[in-house]
Amino acid sequence: MFLDAPRGLRDPSAFELRRRMLALARVRDLVKWTEMIAETRGVRMPYPDPADGGVDAKVLILLETPTQHMPDSGEAEGFISVDNDTAAAEEMWRARELVGLQQGMAMHWNIVPWYPAVDGVGPKRAETRDGTALLLELLVLLPRLETVINCGLETQKAWHEFVGPKVTDLEVIDTWHPATVAMAQEGKREDLQAAFRRAARITF
DSSP: OOSSSTTGGGSHHHHHHHHHGGGSHHHHHHHHHHHHHHHHHTOOOOEEOTTSOGGGOSEEEEESSOOOOOOSOTTOOOEEOTTSSSHHHHHHHHHHHHHTOOTTTEEEEESSOSOOSSTTOOOOHHHHHHHHHHHHHHHHTOTTOOEEEEESHHHHHHIIIIIGGGOOSSEEEEEOOOSHHHHTSTTHHHHHHHHHHHHHHHHO
16 A cells, blocks of 8 residues: 555556565565465455555455456456555545555455456355355464454454354454445444554554
8 A cells, every 4th residue: 555545556557566566575475375276276366465564464454355356457367455446445545544554554355355256246155164264374374463354244244153263362343344335324434434443553
């Protein structure tokens, strides 16, 4: 999150720079792990954002599934990033900017980390179970993690059913999904921002 405005990855040059950053030490192991999952499962997956904290992240921000939205980049995969050109990413960019949860502090991930076959169609229970098994692997790769923010009701259900019983040493904050339909409802943007503010207080 080093860009000074949201939706920065719609610029192909910014997207290509972010691709080159995948070699940085803080994400190198995460990139290899992501590529291994994609290869062994035969799925397409976005990369963790190398502009974020990577293995040094203290806050993990979870949603349900990634969105297949990226610049005209050929076969290049996109990122799980607040710099993506979507309304939800912009909402999270602004929430992080508001509370000072900046570069190096956080990482974004999805309960089901591969792209869905059809955008807008939620995962099946078996996919959620498989995705949370991978999430448990990810948590081992984040030794400095202190806080998890579950964004959206489906994300919360998946965490509390499949992950929470096995992970008891993290602060867990539940809040709304940053999608436009939720943020248009009274109080939900304020609740999302309060969740990020609470995570920032724990982190600082």
